[in-house]
Amino acid sequence: MADHAPGNTNSGTDTQKYSLEQVVTTALALQLPVAVWRFPSASGANACISFNSAIHIEQPELENSPFGFFFCPFVVGEQPTLFIKADIVHSSETGLLTFSDDVTQTQKQEFIVALQRSQSIKQNWHLHASETINQQTEAGFKDAVAEAITTINNGYMEKVVLSRTATHPLPAGFNLIAIYSLMLKNYPNGFVSLVSVPEAGTWLGASPEILVSVDTDNVFRTVALAGTQPATQGEPVGNAIWRQKEIEEQGMVERYILSCFKKLRLREYTEVGPRTIVAGNLMHLRTDFSVDLTEVDFPTLGSDMLELLHPTSAVCGLPKEPALHFIKAHEGYNRSYYSGYLGPVNSPDGTHLYVNLRCMQLLKDQAILYAGAGITGESDAEKEWQETQYKMQTMGKILSNF
Template sequence: MYLAVKGAEQKNPQHRESLAQAAMLTPTSGFFFTSPFRSLSTQGCFAKIAQPAVDGEDLQGQFQQTIQQAFAQARAAGIKSPILCGALPFDTRQPSALFIPEKTQWFKREAFMAGMEPDAGVLPEIVHQVELPEQQQFIQMVTEAVQATAGEQLDKVVLSRLLEIETREPIDCQALMACIIAQNPNSFHFHVPLEQGSLVGASPELLLRKSGNQFHSNPLAGSAPRENDPLRDRQASQRLLASNKDRYEHQIVTEGMHQVLAKRCSHLHIPASPELLSTTTLWHLSTPIDGEVADPAENALSLACLLHPTPALCGTPTLTARDLIKQLEPFDRGLFGGIVGWCDSEGNGEWVVTIRCGTVNANQVRLFAGAGIVKDSSPQSEWLETGTKLSTILRAFGLNQG
């Protein structure tokens, strides 16, 4: 095991029970997801769902019907409270990576984090890494995107890059998860089993959480690197908060979300100005959104599909931005830039955006990072920003990006 419980001397019986449950968790046994609200770990697979979610926001559409049929089959097979979990790709026309597990264990993240200790073992040595695209091509991509946003057809587009890594020996995914969690304690941690390998990460961004008829979202757009010196770090956060370029990028996101959510809500509150949210490496502009659905039949995934991909992951207008991404990026994003999470048969659930993440398959690792491009973007700054984001996962391998 790479996660061990400490503090056995705790006297509170409930706390000891929570720690004992945390000790039994295996983050790589199936789907694993931590949140400050509800966290879960699964075992087994009752049914896989590869149906594309292109019509996922339509409660009467093929995707939603497929999910409801799978829930009904699970209940008929004796799974009393089935859940659906996994990931959707950036392009929802592609197959989904969802499944209904045989068993689900819910736990409290604070108890899990309090009882977690990374193993002292060393992850395999990295023997080769390739940037895709390389710096000059990425800068050219951003330059073309900035030119596109100068016209009337496009307000924003999100461009990304990959880091492909080869290690000397196969990676122990559980050791990697322990490192990712330790390095990013306040993020949404996830492990998604795939046909080949796993999708792992620590996302800072909540796309959609739904409980009953209430829902919440917390889009992030506009970021700046953290500083080691407290004074310089505070100055960096205030510069971000005052940045016209970053506030414009963020406003595009919140306005886009308002446009799609308003027609499905009886109540919707989106603050007029963003606030600051920090991770271990970055400051972000953040806007907490809350609302109430007009139709009780709405579920967490129908709302998530309504929002996905947001301007924070794709751009706006969505179709124009998606077409430009396909034209400029020299790879298929797949699950990168998609969403990961869960929902139950009652419509509750939580979905986060698939960023600060990577795929792991034996000794092959692929990491992903993106940046929002608007008319005032600097190509060199966007290269540095994506490098900072990649460093979040790189540090899980004991490396810093040069």
């Protein structure tokens, strides 16, 4: 974290310790945007809060951004791409708050005073500006899959990802931080997030998929993640048997990443995989790509790849344009921030953006669950429906076990 100017009493670290629940409850009570995240296999979560409304941006420039958190929709422009500037940062491990240099003494004092009475504040969360729920029925989803298979076999596209939603009532005594803590426990290998922004609403997720990452050693990373089957408790991942359909689907995502490297004339990269990984109750095929930016002179690779990759073939299809057109015509609802991306940028741990998968959106009394499946010419509508059922269990079980 950046050093603070000598004598600046508005910034720096507050030595009083606070819980994550106190900090998030206070931010929401003050109508401030907040993002919470925990990296895969990490021991603690971090939160950032902005004293202003989340900033609407066109196309993120990762390299020049201040420390903060990006939250981007599936279709750029249909909902705003949001940036939550890290005016306040909280670590669940230390319990400490750090204020940026931009924070005024008045803002700091108002937040601290609100924190002192956080236990008496009724917990709430930001709601989307519109609570209209458009759902894809089972029959509608299967019809769209059948139409996609015909379109693919007619040569108009290679693959398309179709998704759907389902609603789940919020359990009695629902508590935002308690359910986030349950997600942390149940998905130790996921990027576990909580984002709550005025008008954009509140989202919880446990994503297995890196979109773009540039770590503190200046190493760029992205992954090709595709293919899905249920994970069997206690069964070694080495015993997984993959159908030709999943192998081809994962290969398409790999080739798309390589085509992006080719567009940028990048030849110096490392590729590892594909290998089987476990994410919650599911297994996937994953290939890791990395570029050492200390050896390759490409300072804007993060931003350039982000623009080329999103939305990836793993959540949209190939080629991107006809797949996206098919989704808009046949999916039957607006994905909003599902299958967009989110994550911290220029944090003390670097920049790490993940695809917003295995997620749910909170309404006042219920949650919207999201899931999708990759459709190829070898797909079967019933099996694709079952795949979305498996994926929804990630968040569904969290709500049921609360």
